[in-house]
Amino acid sequence: MNDDYEPLSARIPADIEQPDKIMYGLTGRQLLILGTTALVTVSIFMAAAPTLPVPIVAGLCFPLVAAGCSMALGRRDGMGLDRFALAALDHVRRRRTLAAAPEGVSAPPAWCRVRATLPGPLRFPIRAIRQDGVMDLGGGAAAAMVRAGTISLGLRTAAEQAALVGFFGRWLNSLESPVQIVVQARPVDLSELTNRVTEAAADLPHPALRRAAEGHAAYLDELGASRNLLMREVLIVLRDQPVPGSPGGRRRGRVREASAAIVARRAIDTVRTLTGFGISAEALDADECVRVLSEAFSPGEARPIPSADLDQPITSRYSAEEALA
Structure with missing residues (x-):
């Protein structure tokens, strides 16, 4: 075996928790969303077609088909739009203000009228x-x-x-x-490291060492100011x-x-x-x-x-x- 030897390798997806493809390169969740969208669309079309013109019925069904396909096939920040929408709904439902009350936030007395929303309990995962x-x-x-x-x-x-x-x-x-x-x-x-080097430079015994320390402090100051x-x-x-x-x-x-x-x-x-x-x-x-x-x-x-x-x-x-x- 030499340095030019190329070992056998296999391609592994970066997302090891990626769901399995069931049919046509789609996951079970995607197939369920598309199937539900198709069923609802066909039901609306069959119910409205006898009374309305076909172009109007198609126009009514198009937003539903577009929303279903977007939810099933679209992605944002590496997450499916269906999961993203559920996470957004969960975020909207949660309380914005949290209080350190493991036992729960007590309800106000009956005589007290609270116009704002009570804070929710802040629970840490680590006890x-x-x-x-x-x-x-x-x-x-x-x-x-x-x-x-x-x-x-x-x-x-x-x-x-x-x-x-x-x-x-x-x-x-x-x-x-x-x-x-x-x-x-x-x-x-x-900044703290720069200040420590600057303060210690004055106590160095040789002028060359002091100049080197001051130059190093200036370099650290410039490095911190010019780059993140x-x-x-x-x-x-x-x-x-x-x-x-x-x-x-x-x-x-x-x-x-x-x-x-x-x-x-x-x-x-x-x-x-x-x-x-x-x-x-x-x-x-x-x-x-x-x-x-x-x-x-x-x-x-x-x-x-x-x-x-x-x-x-x-x-x-x-x-x-x-x-x-």
């Missing part, structure tokens, strides 16, 4: 986070997050690329439960959902502990597997989970990079309060 990073999702379900790095396949030979893809495929085949891989890009603010900097982060979310049921008090606690132990073990196995073929990975603890979740709730907010002191290694950790600040 608690253990120190080891295992998140309690309620109902005995648990989840854990693993931060993974990336590798460049373009710099590898064909044989190395085939080996890496094979390793990753074997990890995917070994999964026993659903796993979510999240690739997110967040804005980065370099993004920081990419890859997260792997592992979940464990117990068998549906309503266990009693002690059994509910045992189920919760068992789910937490399972996802913690899966997180360790994931880190070991990814590290085995050259990808840096680490299981997130409670502080890191808090930081990730806080940034997920405010994705548009620019957050500075938490950098270490000049006399500290760049691998030093920071607390959850600093991440939320």
Whole structure:
């Protein structure tokens, strides 16, 4: 095997959850929408044709046919228009104002006339986070997050690329439960790092070092002002959902502990597997989970990079309060 060897490959759709095609390249949902549209159109045509001219009946049926075909075949942002319409209706029905009331929002007394709509309860999917990073999702379900790095396949030979893809495929085949891989890009603010370098430049012993530090600070300032900097982060979310049921008090606690132990073990196995073929990975603890979740709730907010002191290694950790600040 040499570097010019091209291994056998197979085309896989990017959307692995793409529904199966049933007939004529259409899914079951599309066939159901088109069939319903055709049935309603034929019924209207047969009912109106004896009393109205054919052109008028065709004009009445055309909007219905166009709407049905658009719902079945149209797509917006990678989503079918039928699902998009249902999501829009669900968004319109939901309340805009939410309050932190897990027990529910109490109705006003009878003597109080409320003209506006009462707020709805704000329910978070995560109830608690253990120190080891295992998140309690309620109902005995648990989840854990693993931060993974990336590798460049373009710099590898064909044989190395085939080996890496094979390793990753074997990890995917070994999964026993659903796993979510999240690739997110967040804005980065370099102003804090620039200020730290500028302040430290005055304490450097040699003029050449001071000029180099000031030049580096100017470069960082210009870089942050001229470009929209993004920081990419890859997260792997592992979940464990117990068998549906309503266990009693002690059994509910045992189920919760068992789910937490399972996802913690899966997180360790994931880190070991990814590290085995050259990808840096680490299981997130409670502080890191808090930081990730806080940034997920405010994705548009620019957050500075938490950098270490000049006399500290760049691998030093920071607390959850600093991440939320």
